[in-house]
Amino acid sequence: MVEAQSKRELASNHRNESTAMNERWSTRYPAAIVLLCLAGGSCHTSADEPSAGGKLILSAPLTHSDWVMKDNVLGLDDGRAGVRHMLDMCKAAGWSRIYWRCLDAGRALYPSKLLDPMGPPLGDNYFNPRPDEVGKIGAQKNEAILQKMKERYHYGTIDSLAEAVRYGHQIGLEIHAWFSINEDDHAWGWPSRYTVAHPEHRWQRRDGSVYHSQLSFAYPEVRDYKLAIINEVLANYPVDGIFLDWIRTGDVRDPQVDSNGVADYGYERILVDGFKTKYGSDPQTIPNNDMRWVKYRAAPQTEFMRSVRKLTNAHRPRLPVAVMVQHPWSYRGDNPQYADNLQGLLLDVEAWANEGLMDAAVPAGYYAPNSGGTPELAYQYLKNLTGGKTDIWMYAWVPTTAEDFRSGLERARKLGAKQILFWEADYIDNNPHKTELQKVMRDHAAMPAKR
8 A cells, every 4th residue: 555655766776676665556655566477387388388588478466556546547547447448558568467456455456245445544544644653664644645545446336356357358368366465454554354353363573562463374263364355256256366465564664574584473372382382392482583483383374375275276176376475685664684485474485386385476576775686586596495396477577668678578588487477567557658668568478378
């Protein structure tokens, strides 16, 4: 909910390999990134996928609640016609796979029985912060944005997801459901109904303090709730796959890792007691980065991924499951640098690959200051971690020029990527040269095989 405020400014920072906040929106800090993503399925090149050196599958994530906030865009409105405009822009760019965002903060971007619809915030929030929180990750009072939300967000009455799936399929696009599964707020001010009702299920730090919104997958009730959200979408919309975004977390005004880049949470009573029973040791008396303790805290997320695979197979065997995770050069919000996925996010991505719980994975394109991180390093890290068992996407930018695109295309080819996911789709509408750029991208786009 904060990503668009300076999306473009952030994009500029990222292009210079410097830092950027991991948020979004037209009034949020810019999250300009480009994902180079491999088609979900198998890690082996198949005859129906493009080979290195040829045309690549092009795709993009799309946040309707960001795009609809734009002003003076011909053809864009806050209803179904606006949805069609967005997808027409994607089609014109040769983007054949669209990852349609279903959740924003702790709210739904479709009519949901489990979450409140995205809309104006409650109380203290990123666009109307308390005096002591002004400036935190860019928070500022912004009445104009709050008014736009009131006027343009109709997620409880207009089913933009249904229109996206209907029209997307009509014009030959794949529409995948994008779930920011690891957040129950975005910046702050839009908490989920569940986290408000169950603060006892939130992350807890070693010192006993509790997070503002983040829910712990250690609790079976939380895993059931998150799985029910995915099931609600799969049961009501014929999407072409799911994209689980693990890197987005709420409470970004607070650091979420210690000085070693290890998660400072996971000290919920259910985990502490379970570890004591299994190992006979109190987590409070061992280092936070003790690998027994790290892996124990990561186990609930792996259990959730098993449930996701079982659920998707029940709806449609081998429905593609893709994930976005971190890497050793990444960060989040006001965080120091992550150690890696396992220690920083408590995600055992290697185990997920070994168990076949995902078809594709992408390392997010955020790099901590002076970390030395690059898209090539992040891509290779995840490729090595998953041992060739999972397709790897590469995170990159929506290009601003044809030359930017060609440069990124060559990078993807050299890395062996078969698909590029451009973060994020709405940037294409801001480009004064979009018609020329769309044609160049379209000319280099491969169509994915029919599933």
